[in-house]
Amino acid sequence: MQNHAEEINQVMSRSYAAFCDYRKISGNQKADFLDGIAAMLEQASAALVAVATTETNLPEARLSGERMRTCNQLRQFSAMLREGSWVDARIDTAQPERQPLPKPDVRKMNVALGPVVVFGASNFPFAYSTAGVDTAAALAAGCSVVLRGHPAHPKTSLAVAELISQAAHKSGIPKDTFIHVDGPGFEIGKLLVQHPQTKAVGFTGSYSGGKALYDYAQQRPEPIPVFSEMGSINPVYLLPESLKSLAAQTAEQYSVSITQSVGQFCTNPGLIIGVERESLRNFITLLSDKLKQIPPARMLHEGISKSFYHKRAQALKQKGVDLVAMSVSEEPENYGVPTLATVSADDFLNNPGLHDEVFGPYSLIVRAKDIKQMQAIAENLPGQLTSTAIGLDAELSEHQGLLEAIASRAGRIILNGVPTGVEVCPSMHHGGPFPATTDSRFSSVGIDAVKRFVRPLSFQNYPESLLPDELKTSNPLEIWRLFNNELRK
Amino acid sequence: MQNHAEEINQVMSRSYAAFCDYRKISGNQKADFLDGIAAMLEQASAALVAVATTETNLPEARLSGERMRTCNQLRQFSAMLREGSWVDARIDTAQPERQPLPKPDVRKMNVALGPVVVFGASNFPFAYSTAGVDTAAALAAGCSVVLRGHPAHPKTSLAVAELISQAAHKSGIPKDTFIHVDGPGFEIGKLLVQHPQTKAVGFTGSYSGGKALYDYAQQRPEPIPVFSEMGSINPVYLLPESLKSLAAQTAEQYSVSITQSVGQFCTNPGLIIGVERESLRNFITLLSDKLKQIPPARMLHEGISKSFYHKRAQALKQKGVDLVAMSVSEEPENYGVPTLATVSADDFLNNPGLHDEVFGPYSLIVRAKDIKQMQAIAENLPGQLTSTAIGLDAELSEHQGLLEAIASRAGRIILNGVPTGVEVCPSMHHGGPFPATTDSRFSSVGIDAVKRFVRPLSFQNYPESLLPDELKTSNPLEIWRLFNNELRK
Numbered sequence: 002m003q004n005h006a007e008e009i010n011q012v013m014s015r016s017y018a019a020f021c022d023y024r025k026i027s028g029n030q031k032a033d034f035l036d037g038i039a040a041m042l043e044q045a046s047a048a049l050v051a052v053a054t055t056e057t058n059l060p061e062a063r064l065s066g067e068r069m070r071t072c073n074q075l076r077q078f079s080a081m082l083r084e085g086s087w088v089d090a091r092i093d094t095a096q097p098e099r100q101p102l103p104k105p106d107v108r109k110m111n112v113a114l115g116p117v118v119v120f121g122a123s124n125f126p127f128a129y130s131t132a133g134v135d136t137a138a139a140l141a142a143g144c145s146v147v148l149r150g151h152p153a154h155p156k157t158s159l160a161v162a163e164l165i166s167q168a169a170h171k172s173g174i175p176k177d178t179f180i181h182v183d184g185p186g187f188e189i190g191k192l193l194v195q196h197p198q199t200k201a202v203g204f205t206g207s208y209s210g211g212k213a214l215y216d217y218a219q220q221r222p223e224p225i226p227v228f229s230e231m232g233s234i235n236p237v238y239l240l241p242e243s244l245k246s247l248a249a250q251t252a253e254q255y256s257v258s259i260t261q262s263v264g265q266f267c268t269n270p271g272l273i274i275g276v277e278r279e280s281l282r283n284f285i286t287l288l289s290d291k292l293k294q295i296p297p298a299r300m301l302h303e304g305i306s307k308s309f310y311h312k313r314a315q316a317l318k319q320k321g322v323d324l325v326a327m328s329v330s331e332e333p334e335n336y337g338v339p340t341l342a343t344v345s346a347d348d349f350l351n352n353p354g355l356h357d358e359v360f361g362p363y364s365l366i367v368r369a370k371d372i373k374q375m376q377a378i379a380e381n382l383p384g385q386l387t388s389t390a391i392g393l394d395a396e397l398s399e400h401q402g403l404l405e406a407i408a409s410r411a412g413r414i415i416l417n418g419v420p421t422g423v424e425v426c427p428s429m430h431h432g433g434p435f436p437a438t439t440d441s442r443f444s445s446v447g448i449d450a451v452k453r454f455v456r457p458l459s460f461q462n463y464p465e466s467l468l469p470d471e472l473k474t475s476n477p478l479e480i481w482r483l484f485n486n487e488l489r490k
Numbered sequence: 491m492q493n494h495a496e497e498i499n500q501v502m503s504r505s506y507a508a509f510c511d512y513r514k515i516s517g518n519q520k521a522d523f524l525d526g527i528a529a530m531l532e533q534a535s536a537a538l539v540a541v542a543t544t545e546t547n548l549p550e551a552r553l554s555g556e557r558m559r560t561c562n563q564l565r566q567f568s569a570m571l572r573e574g575s576w577v578d579a580r581i582d583t584a585q586p587e588r589q590p591l592p593k594p595d596v597r598k599m600n601v602a603l604g605p606v607v608v609f610g611a612s613n614f615p616f617a618y619s620t621a622g623v624d625t626a627a628a629l630a631a632g633c634s635v636v637l638r639g640h641p642a643h644p645k646t647s648l649a650v651a652e653l654i655s656q657a658a659h660k661s662g663i664p665k666d667t668f669i670h671v672d673g674p675g676f677e678i679g680k681l682l683v684q685h686p687q688t689k690a691v692g693f694t695g696s697y698s699g700g701k702a703l704y705d706y707a708q709q710r711p712e713p714i715p716v717f718s719e720m721g722s723i724n725p726v727y728l729l730p731e732s733l734k735s736l737a738a739q740t741a742e743q744y745s746v747s748i749t750q751s752v753g754q755f756c757t758n759p760g761l762i763i764g765v766e767r768e769s770l771r772n773f774i775t776l777l778s779d780k781l782k783q784i785p786p787a788r789m790l791h792e793g794i795s796k797s798f799y800h801k802r803a804q805a806l807k808q809k810g811v812d813l814v815a816m817s818v819s820e821e822p823e824n825y826g827v828p829t830l831a832t833v834s835a836d837d838f839l840n841n842p843g844l845h846d847e848v849f850g851p852y853s854l855i856v857r858a859k860d861i862k863q864m865q866a867i868a869e870n871l872p873g874q875l876t877s878t879a880i881g882l883d884a885e886l887s888e889h890q891g892l893l894e895a896i897a898s899r900a901g902r903i904i905l906n907g908v909p910t911g912v913e914v915c916p917s918m919h920h921g922g923p924f925p926a927t928t929d930s931r932f933s934s935v936g937i938d939a940v941k942r943f944v945r946p947l948s949f950q951n952y953p954e955s956l957l958p959d960e961l962k963t964s965n966p967l968e969i970w971r972l973f974n975n976e977l978r979k
Contacts, residue, residue, distance in 0.1 A: 021894075066590075086977070091917035091938075101555075105907065109917040112897070114930070219708040223872075223924045226931070383712075394953050404956075405510075408601070413948035416956070418594060427972055428580035428598040430948040435712045441603070441945040442715070449580075449946070456930040457938070459902035459919040464883050467893075467905070481977055483916055488575070488970055488977075 005189055012147055012180055013198040016116040019177035020145040024113045028478070030172060031141060032079035037168035038132055039072040039079075042161070049160055053126045056154040058299040058335075063262055064127070071127040074134050074425055078141040081448045087111070087141075088471050089457070090482040105462055108472040111455035113143030114226075115200030118193045120214070121151035121158055122205035123301050124265045130154070131161035131181070134450055135203030135228075140178070142454035144201070149190060150183040153302045159183065194218050194227070201454055202227040205267070205445065208358070208436055215439045228453050230445045233385040233437040234271035234358050235420040238375055238403065240392030243417075244280040248287055251391055255364075256291030256339075258419035263298045263337040264362030265305065268387050268420040271358055274346070274375050277368040285366055289326035289341055297329055297336040300361065306335040309361035313340060316359055321348030325366075337361045346374045356382060372400055379406035384434025384441065387413045387420040410434055412441065494678055501636055501669055502687040505605040508666035509634040513602045517967070519661060520630060521568035526657035527621055528561040528568075531650070538649055542615045545643040547788040547824075552751055553616070560616040563623050563914055567630040570937045575970040576600070576630075577960050578946070583974060594951050597961040600944035602632030603715075604689030607682045609703070610640035610647055611694035612790050613754045619643070620650035620670070623939055624692030624717075629667070631943035633690070638679060639672040642791045648672065680706050683716070690943055691716040694756070694934065697847070697925055704928045717942050719934045722874040722926040723760035723847050724909040727864060727896065729881030729889065732906075733769040737776055740880055744853075745780035745828075747908035752787045752826040753851030754794065757876050757909040760847055763835070763864050766857040774855055778815035778830055786818055786825040789850065795824040798850035802829060805848055810837030814855075826850045835863045845871060861889055868895035873923025873930065876902045876909040899923055901930065 042049065050064045057064070081087050088110040096104035117139040121130035128134065131148055139146045150158030162181035169178055182189065194202050194217045202218060202225065204211050211229025218227045237255070244251065258270050275281040300306040310332070317324055326341040339362040346369040349355050355365065369375040379388070388411040390397060390404065397404065397416065408414055412433030423431055423446055431446035432438045438445075443453045460468060470477050481490055531538065539553045546553070570576050577599040585593035606628040610619035617623065620637055628635045639647030651670035658667055671678065683691050683706045691707060691714065693700050700718025707716045726744070733740065747759050764770040789795040799821075806813055815830040828851040835858040838844050844854065858864040868877075877900040879886060879893065886893065886905065897903055901922030912920055912935055920935035921927045927934075932942045949957060959966050970979055 093915040093917045105913055107913055107917040109919050397956060415950040416952055418951045424594055424596055426582040428582045428596040430598050430946040457919040461904040462907045463905055
């Protein structure tokens with residue numbers, strides 16, 4: 002423990018020293034750095050995917066796609082930096098003659114928070130890990146990053162870290178702007194979060210892990226923001242009219258959404274709520290038949306599969322829960338078998354234990370008596386990353402109360418689609434009310450993720466020569482700014 | 491205690507019910523409501539100022555000015571609502587033909603968090619209390635507000651609350667959108683912060699009060715954001731060349747800034763750092779002479795004056811601290827006497843007890859050996875609302891390291907001015923790194939204060955008819971939006 006404390010102390014001191022230089026670097030140079038990382042990842046793609054395949058059991062096609070997405074993310078941030086308006090510049094010029102008091106010149110923009118600690122995620126070895134969105138957002142913000150590699154893919158993490166170091170060297174970025182910390186041990190995470198130089202934390206993973214990091218940060222003498230994205234059960238509300246005509250198509254879509262990547266997505270649809278009628282019974286049969294055709298696949302690591310077996314067994318044991326489909330009766334060790342169960346809405350509402358996530362290829366169908374009871378479920382669920390409604394337009398318009406209840410507890414609402422497949426774009430909010438995340442006001446996908454790692458700073462009565470370029474009256478960077486209450490370039 | 495718990499439970503249930511209606515109200519109707527409150531405050535101005543004068547001991551002119559500022563704040567938020575772009579709308583339209591996967595239609599905007607609990611501040615009975623910036627920002631966001639009146643000005647608070655209720659009635663706003671809770675008792679605040687329906691908290695006051703509320707919120711099963719603005723010592727760095735020529739003018743400015751409103755401002759300059767030379771000694775003499783001419787004045791309430799006497803006595807007792815000016819030797823009960831002390835930088839750096847705020851008309855001048863030691867002080871201070879540097883342009887350019895150290899620990903940097911007098915405008919950041927506030931990423935002054943009470947919500951695959959107006963392709967509100975990565979109306 003003592004050794005770890007000293008090691009982390011040195012790591013954070015180096016990170017802080019690098020931050021003091023890195024935060025002064027121009028947007029274009031930061032963009033070159035991020036583009037450089039993306040180029041490195043592309044060049045090394047085959048080798049990276051190969052090592053990730055052996056470490057995660059995920060198929061090559063999925064990992065290749067994820068590697069591409071990671072480069073895409075990095076380039077969205079570099080484009081944001083080159084465009085420059087993300088600093089949210091606001092300028093109010095002086096009015097020395099104003100009565101009763103003169104108005105001072107005040108200008109404001111976002112500046113970097115300081116060293117950020119990022120925890121890699123087990124289920125996204127590229128997109129939410131070493132060079133993933135948290136790292137990209139923090140580096141774009143002007144923060145240094147200390148990355149805690151996920152122990153489930155140590156070689157992948159180290160290989161990516163090495164590429165980041167090479168990209169930093171090429172772009173003239175201080176060496177310790179990115180530091181990789183590996184090795185097992187729970188206490189390293191705690192030491193990193195509680196170190197005085199750490200100014201923010203990014204995490205994607207389980208509720209227990211994310212909440213523990215959050216609590217460590219709040220116990221510090223100086224509390225810091227922790228962005229834990231902890232997943233959710235992503236409820237899907239099936240409206241009856243739609244189900245009459247679209248049951249087969251919906252069953253097909255959801256059999257894929259539930260089992261993609263062995264269900265190891267934080268947006269996996271773990272809960273489906275329908276109105277108990279013939280159309281729902283038909284849908285359950287169709288979905289069961291589809292799921293039974295999907296072979297089990299190996300999960301990310303032993304811890305994940307053990308947790309899946311345990312939580313699923315717990316869920317299946319609850320009052321009124323019936324198993325309706327399991328794709329094979331014998332589960333090979335560490336494999337996730339697609340599983341579907343049902344329960345009545347009465348039993349579901351009375352049992353908060355059924356509101357918890359079962360991470361893996363599992364979904365629970367809740368049979369509600371009517372739309373009113375469906376809405377009662379929406380009103381009783383905790384915060385979610387996503388919620389989905391499947392319905393005809395007329396049906397959705399008619400049930401605005403249900404849509405409002407859904408909206409009040411979700412970060413994203415999908416109509417007539419699936420929650421899996423998170424598009425990386427500015428309008429994507431990947432977050433949601435607690436316990437989906439520890440801070441509903443920020444996204445961990447898209448360029449707005451940069452907002453987690455900045456704070457506004459006002460400059461009052463500065464001469465043009467001392468102002469940062471973003472705030473000079475001459476606007477040399479040609480960015481959008483709120484100038485005397487008017488948005489302009 | 492049981493009675494209070496039941497009372498607060500009823501209050502929060504009413505607030506939540508009102509929120510469910512209020513959040514759906516249009517921006518224009520919310521703006522009418524805020525304008526209505528401002529108009530009511532104007533009509534009742536004379537009576538309000540009279541009652542506030544008796545309750546706070548603040549002079550009429552100051553309270554009239556503060557009442558005007560409060561109306562100004564309300565109208566800035568109503569203008570923001572009518573303009574509409576504050577929701578930060580982002581739209582990415584579908585690309586069904588995209589390979590390898592179709593791109594969905596995704597749109598995002600800010601939505602209200604839920605019921606907000608606001609604590610009135612003792613030192614601003616209008617601008618940071620009942621109809622103050624926290625209330626205005628939360629109402630603008632679409633949140634309902636439960637206002638805990640400050641026990642130091644109960645009649646003022648109730649009178650303002652009554653006007654808000656009348657304005658709500660006039661504008662057709664649900665009655666319980668604003669609820670006033672009064673009566674003494676520390677536990678009411680805790681019950682409000684820990685109630686499950688409370689979704690955010692705004693507070694302005696002491697460190698001990700603000701941090702306690704923050705900790706209560708973190709102990710909840712569902713943690714919520716707490717925006718405690720807890721003040722700071724607002725260091726002022728005097729560069730030597732400037733002081734040679736501008737000592738008299740600076741002493742004049744600071745004698746006012748230190749003693750305005752009996753020093754009861756969170757931006758009061760409680761620390762002045764200079765380089766020990768003839769020019770600094772001259773400045774100390776000039777400032778002392780000025781301060782000695784300023785008569786003591788009655789402070790806000792007994793608790794504040796007792797705390798001032800106690801903290802000042804503690805500070806004056808520390809090693810190396812010399813009293814250099816006190817405007818009168820006998821202090822009338824509950825009056826704050828302007829007080830100036832000095833200490834060497836060595837003694838200051840070795841004694842963190844001197845880094846704490848003494849709330850009242852008090853300032854400590856630190857004598858540094860050189861600019862390097864001045865910078866060491868900047869690097870050793872905790873987070874501040876403001877920091878100020880007084881220097882010639884050439885001098886300031888030469889000492890970029892000092893300015894960077896200052897910037898890294900402050901929410902606002904002022905050059906050649908005073909920290910008091912917080913201009914209400916979009917570019918004003920009133921906030922700062924902990925312990926100045928509990929969240930450096932948000933401001934408690936200006937229209938950006940609304941950001942504290944909203945979260946983004948994404949809408950995926952919505953038909954135009956079901957989208958909120960802010961996100962319809964037709965843009966009926968004509969607001970600025972990021973549309974397929976391009977900012978436009």
